[in-house]
Amino acid sequence: ATKVKYTPLTAKERFTALQSGEVDVLSRNTTWTSSRDGGMGMIFAGVNYYDGIGFLAHKKADLKSAKELDGATVCLQAGTDTELNVADYFKANKMSFTPVTFDRSSDSAKALESGRCDTLSSDQSQLYALRQSLSKPDDYIVLPEVISKEPLGPVVRRGDEDWLEIVRWSLFAMLNAEEMG
Numbered sequence: 001a002t003k004v005k006y007t008p009l010t011a012k013e014r015f016t017a018l019q020s021g022e023v024d025v026l027s028r029n030t031t032w033t034s035s036r037d038g039g040m041g042m043i044f045a046g047v048n049y050y051d052g053i054g055f056l057a058h059k060k061a062d063l064k065s066a067k068e069l070d071g072a073t074v075c076l077q078a079g080t081d082t083e084l085n086v087a088d089y090f091k092a093n094k095m096s097f098t099p100v101t102f103d104r105s106s107d108s109a110k111a112l113e114s115g116r117c118d119t120l121s122s123d124q125s126q127l128y129a130l131r132q133s134l135s136k137p138d139d140y141i142v143l144p145e146v147i148s149k150e151p152l153g154p155v156v157r158r159g160d161e162d163w164l165e166i167v168r169w170s171l172f173a174m175l176n177a178e179e180m181g
Contacts, residue, residue, distance in 0.1 A: 012079030026155040045168040047153045051123040052146035053121045066145040070095035075108040118126035
C-alpha cells in the first residue's frame, strides 16, 4: 500500500497526466479507440470490461426509447468519447440535441436532477451508479438503447515496453483469476 500513489483525475485530465509522466497507468474507465492507441503516445494493455453508452432520464418524461430524445438537452462528461458517440447517434437518427458538458460525472447527475438537462448520457455502468447517487433514484430510468461498444482497460505511455508487459500480464492474471473463481 505504501508503494502506490492513487491520483484522482477527470476525464479531461487523464491523458495529459499519463503523457507527462504524472501517472504511470490509467486504470479508470478509458475506452480503447484507434486514435488513442495510435496517435496519443499511449498503448492499451488489454480489455477488462466492455460497456456501452446509454441514456438516463426522469420517469416523468415517460420515455420508452432514446429515439424519443429529439430536441433534448443532454448532459455529458467533457473529454470522453461519449460526446462523439451521442452526436453520431442523434445524426444517424435525424434528431437534434443540445449538449451540456461537465468536467465531473457527479456534476452531470446534479444537472439532470435539477432539470437543467432532459437526459444524461454516459457508459451504462456509470449511469446505474449515478442513478443511485440521486436523491430519488427510483424516479429515474436507464433507457434500453446501448449506442456503442466501449472496450475499457488499462493504458500506459508508449515507449516503456517493460512496464507495458507488467501491466498486461497483471491484467491477464486478474482475468484468469476471475475465470477460476
